[in-house]
Amino acid sequence: MNMRQKIDLFLKKNxxxxxxxxxxxxxxxxxILVDLANSGQLERVDRGVYINPEIFEDxxxxxxxxxxxxxxFKDSALFLHHMIDRTPDRYQMNFPLGYHALAIKQYPVKVYRQKSEWHSLGIEEVLTPGQHKVRVYNIERTLCDILRTRDTSDTETIRQAMLAYAQLEQKNISQLIQFADLFNVRDKINAYMEVLL
Incomplete structure (x- = not known):
């Protein structure tokens, strides 16, 4: 199998x-990716990222x-978990405290930073609408995050997310309570859950 065939096979799988x-x-x-992009067989969409020109970038x-x-994080995580029905106009990402990437300013991203022991809690991988794996906080942590930060999500987003959670077959109430206690939003979580569950 030559290099081009390996790339084509990988593109089909990915x-x-x-x-x-x-x-x-x-x-x-x-x-080889640069060469394929220069010949129009691939499209460079960002530094180190190439796509088949026939698809949309992810x-x-x-x-x-x-x-x-x-x-x-937050509304972006809700979107990835299919808990809200609209794509965020700006993505939200959480980074460890002290992390600075100057290049991120050129992207539509709202950056949050958190101490490392909190940053790493509740991370899982899910598929984007383009079917690629990304890191996101689990649903239980996300529900607490949208209630606790200074710029909380809007009321309609919170209501829609809580309602979607209440209707989930696989929910982890004990983990939700654990995160609610840790992030000091137990009363707010209880208020929603008492009405919905």
Missing amino acids: NGQVTVDDAKKLGLDPH DMYILQYRFSRGVF
Whole structure:
């Protein structure tokens, strides 16, 4: 199998997207991606990220690839968990305290920072609408996050998310209470859950 065939096979498996890191894992010289982009067979959508020109780029995956320490947060997490029905106009990502990436300013991202022991709680991987894995906080933590931060989500978003959670078959109430206690929003969570559950 030649290099181009390996890339084509990977593109089919990975929903039309390939990164420099992917090429290295395939044992290929990453410059093949540049060559394919220069000849119009791939499209470079960001530093180190290439797509089949026939597909749409996956913004959330690109952000995750570029800023790997970030975790999708708040309304962005609700969107990824299918808890709200609208795409956020600005993505929200949480980073460890002290993390600074100047390049992130050029993206539609609201940056949050949190001490490391809180930053790492409740992380899981889910698929974006483009079918690529990204890091996001689990549903229980996200419900607490939308209630606790100074710029809380709007009332309609919170109501829609709480209602969606109440209707979930697989919910972890004990973990929700654990996060609610940790983030000091137990009374707010209780108020919603008493009405909905």
